[in-house]
Amino acid sequence: MYGNAIKLIFKTVLVLFLSGCAAGRAYLPDDVPPMHTVREFSDDEHVSRTRDPWEGFNRSMYKFNYEADRFVLLPVVAGYEKAVPRFARTGVSNFFTNIREVQTFYNCILQAKGKKSVKTLGRFLTNSTIGIGGLFDPATAFGWRRENEDFDRTLETWGVGTGPYLVLPILGPNTARSAGGFAVDGGVRWAIMNAIDPFGGTGARTEIEAGITALETVDLRSRESFRYYDSDYPFEYYMVRYLFSQERELAIIR
């Protein structure tokens, strides 16, 4: 069931990609020219510096995510929030956040951030033990603030450019680099899971792992308040793209 959903997503992405990356241009040869065109205002400095050569694909993916939200994810999230009490949902969130500490840890090491990696390791060990497998977050209560690192940030410190803007299915706004980073972090996680193989003896390893991935997706979506097209602003796509790059800039220089 979950596997089928993934296949469907990949097929849709492929179709969208093959249908052309370039966005339809604003003015076509047989158009009646409007009263005002962008040429009049080309002397002003542009605000967005995000490169977006795949805009047509990105806009289609933006719509796809809206539909996926509307017909699949948000109804599931609503059911989840109704059926599962808040303290249990917090536990689930803590659990997945704790697992992501592993990712922060090795990326801190790759970025040679010694202090942060020690702190993250400390958090992970504390929350995994005293916090009962990560269900609770006593480390934050002890005053150890959570750090967030991923392979995208590692690539950044290694001097790799962000690459073009890329809207991914389900995951939403990204850059080519952050998409690559996500794939690498996903791969590392898969390798670790394979090595530990915690569900190996159950005879239903694939199903359990798919269930966990599904739960993690629902948890992430339920914590994100953003809704596609919710602003009713016709240029929302550009506002989101701008805010995405701005937020990264603020976070990165920190």
Place this chain on the structure above:
Amino acid sequence: MKVAGTMLICLLLLMPAFAGAGDAVYGYPIDNSYAATILGTPKGLRPDFHGDVPVKTMVLETDRDKPEFFFYDRGLRYTVAFQNRKAPLIFLIAGTGGSSRSRYVLALMANLYHAGFHVIALPSPTFPNFIIDASTTHIPGNLSDDAVDLYRVMEKIWDQSKGRIEVSDFFLAGYSLGGTEAAFVAKLDEERKVFDFRRVLMLNPAVSLYNSVSRIEGLLDRIPGGPRRIGAFYNGVMAEVTDFYHKGDFVAIDDDFLFEGYKAQLLNQDEAGGVIAVSFRIGSAGMIFASDVMTHGGYVVPKNRNLKNSDSLDDYFWTSLHLSFLDYFNEYFFPYFRNRRPTLTKEKLLEELSLRSIESFLATSAKIGVITNEDDFILAPGELDYLRRVFGPRLKVYPCGGHLGNLEYRDNMAFLIDRLRSSTW
């Protein structure tokens, strides 16, 4: 950092009233009109209440044929907060470019709900969702047309809500352009009597739509390079703000951060005015584009173009941002209405877009009141005196607050609610 932010707000509280000798008791702390407009009211000075507000966004389905491009728009979205007992019902109209969930709508909604009202909030007729779904002409700005559209929408929503709530009386309020529109809706209600409003409040309204917009647009004349350089101006301001953020130990772009910026005089007077005008332009760009697509007006989008979701709008966005509301008025709005009424002159149309066109109604209707500020920059010279003359004791003027900056201040909120309830002014 939190502590520092709190301390800053305390310091603001301790500062002497800037407002001038006559009104030394008024405690709203920001005496600069642009700063007040941008910052609003510090959290600690807003009314203090407990308990959740049951805010819900609803859809009024309109089975209108709309361009495929607006596939995500499934009807007019309005927002409600209902009591579970019999109570007065108030309709709210948002300001220019605002949705039914804009900052000030939600603030009014929460306060009025706690004061015992059922609340129904509508987007501004200049908001794309309204232009697409509820506007008969799809060309916003004509106050009497917009009032007819608003009234029709209010009737439909009332039909939808009737079964669920018990209502004792009807009230109406709007802010900014929504305040001006509330006056025109009240006049319509005087003839149709569907609601027979008990009280109508206009909060920081425009007297003349054209004058107010000219004044906001005029703020861009004072930025480097003028209105054609809003992109460069915006980048410059963002660079300053980002730099300030990095130098300080801020955790988020929040109230604390904004007040620190104000304290450090991060933006000068012209820059603060420019920020207000640019945010107005962002709203008006959406309005111009949505209207043009709906009417195939050929203003910024080619007339014969049927836009698809995957089409790039970047050029249309950039063009719409650089068109002023006055361009829209002269090149798009006025020609459209002159087409329908060949004898219409520009002067006549300007008169219609002003409270002056319904002055005799406003002067005699005891139910309508106005609350505004001495330093509200959307009022042209002489317009405050005009309001004094027409409304007399039904006008309340605060010494400072800019445009809506003091709306959430607890004295203002208490006064506003008291005026709705009381039978005298």
